Amino acid sequence: MRRWFHERISRRGMLSGSAAAAGGALLGAFAGERRAAAQGVPVAHGPEALAGGSHTGHGNMITVGTVDDGRNGFDPAAMLTDWNTGTISRLPDGSRLRTFEIVAQDKEIEIAPGVIFPAWTYNGRVPGPTLRATEGDRLRIVFRNEGSHPHTMHFHGMHAARMDGVPGAGEARPGGEFIYEFDALPFGCHLYHCHAEPLKRHIHKGLYGAFIIDPDPTRHPEHAAAARSRLLGTDENRQWQEFVMVMNGFDTDFDGENEIYAVNTVAHHFLKNPIRIERRRPVRIYIVNILEFDPINSFHLHGNFFDYYDQGTTLAPTLRTVDTVMLCQAQRGILEFTYRAHEAGAYMFHAHQSEFAELGWMGVFDVVEVAS
Template identity: 65%
Template sequence: MRRRSLLLGGLAVAGSTAVLATSAAGQSMQGHDMASMSDPEELPADPYAAPGAHEGGHGQMTTVGTVDHQQNGFDPTAMLTEWDVGTVSTMDDGRTLRTFEVEAIDKEIEIAPGVVFPAWTFNGRVPGPALRAKEGERLRIVFRNYGSHPHSMHFHGIHSWRMDGVPGSGLINPGEEFVYEFDAKPFGCHLYHCHAFPLKRHMHKGMYGAFVIDPDPDLHPEYADVARSRLLGTPENARWQELVMVMNAFDTNFDNENEFYAVNTIANAYSQKPIRIEKSRPVRIYLVNATEFDPINSFHLHANFFNYFDTGTTLTPTLRTVDLIMQCQAQRGILEFNYADHEAGMYMFHGHQSEFTELGWMGMFDIVEA
């Protein structure tokens, strides 16, 4: 069964290890009663009136039901603002040592209502924990493989070949442990992922996560204010509403084509539970594309524009005043925007490949007064 013939409402997703439970995902067309459409007296007074807050989004093509986030062990709403900052100590030379602990675990997760996927995870979640550090710190990542296959952690950044997490250096067999250690550089929005072969399967099964290095303002005096706004824990950073979003997708019948698309794993999570945004505070999104089997993914912001920092390694935008960007797999960047001049209400964001949108990659910002 190819994804283009998949009808979420009535077709069970088949696969040797992907299970579709009785509360099957479906598509809804609520609010489109064809009987009432035939009676002019029942038509809305204003044919251009906006739909309700949770109505009309792309024809209301969405999954039906709810995902058990407690059973999954992670919640996509909480994921938006969850940063793993590890534990901090001081080295003999006075530098900061930041230590993270990461485990590879085989785990079934629910990616849409009733759709269970046999994932390979970092710390029991997909995407893995969003690791965050400061430029120049020494990083130590203690990696333990409790999974059923060899795994590794490959960090996009600058480090020794011995820390690269590829076959021949840092590939860890089941039951083994390895310690990756390197300096945090360059600053920016990065990612990590398993680099064991077959790479497409290890990536697709869920072994990836965001890896953010904040700039050190002392190293960038010409842009110190901007750097401080990105440095977690500063007053300048506290002004921002920061969100981490990892675009991903799932091939539930293992035919090398995806049946579900999402941000932070759960299809339609942010359309069913919109993201609350205070209009008086700016928004910063750390966006990472971990989608397998499709050459690109995209992010489109409705009714607004943003500045984009490709890879996040600059303190000035690489694109200004755009409402759509594309990312190939492993590409990432930082989006900055605000709703200060907007009226409160629901504003959509989604991937601008229509197929991705209709198969789960769509959400809403709930813009509210402070």
């Protein structure tokens, strides 16, 4: 028992501390900045201003420093709205075909300042690209394996058994290729991940991504307005502020327990780089939990409540007016909320497992007033 206790303390001691102190310092910095601006005092803005704040000091015990997004080849903030809609063409019957190209690669990535992780990636990033299509589209995913191990792409959705992306049905060996083809069904917030063995290793190493199918309003006349609001590119959809958040974690010493937790891979990224929200526009979050080694993850919103669509496969909420939702691995959904009735300010969001928050899974929405 004593040995277990010391090992537990040791692994968690790498980054952990007081989440409340970290968040309090950051929110205090935002409040001070707003007061100074109101009084006409010049203030710094953006990551540079936050980097100089007290929350980065050792006393608050969050990750210190910054991650080199350029070296990584991806930016967690850009991932929030980086929709990969594929290349569109037409089949002989006139229906729409979306073609995606995905490459599996081995790549070292920085998951916290100075912490390098030997990842397996889709298109050189973790999570992989967010694939977005419309209900009923024919999808063609050309998958090439340039990695060092056999890999697959298993999609949560409807497809034939031979397209399931498991060993014997869609596996590509190093240097190989497989083409998945199926219709985009059902609409919702889904995911894809490698299903090669051992499964937990292939998922944990980074082979996963969000897979969003927008509803076709013509198929849902009883909820046409809601369907149009989710359909990328419509006037109704442009009114929303949409983000995708993939909740993940990393076992840096490969002992079967995570040392770092995050949204979109980099610990505490959205504490240091708050997400800008326009107060008067509604918010929609596509959230996916792909955390390995922990049975439950969660999302908690400060100072507000949201409607939740489990799996995203309904156009009416499955939960109304909640501020916390729990998700097991591969569970996902859609959150909808607004700050219209709130004052501008910094509002936290994080996992409501305090340990996860302290070790990286915590962020801030910077709600701002925009002139209409």
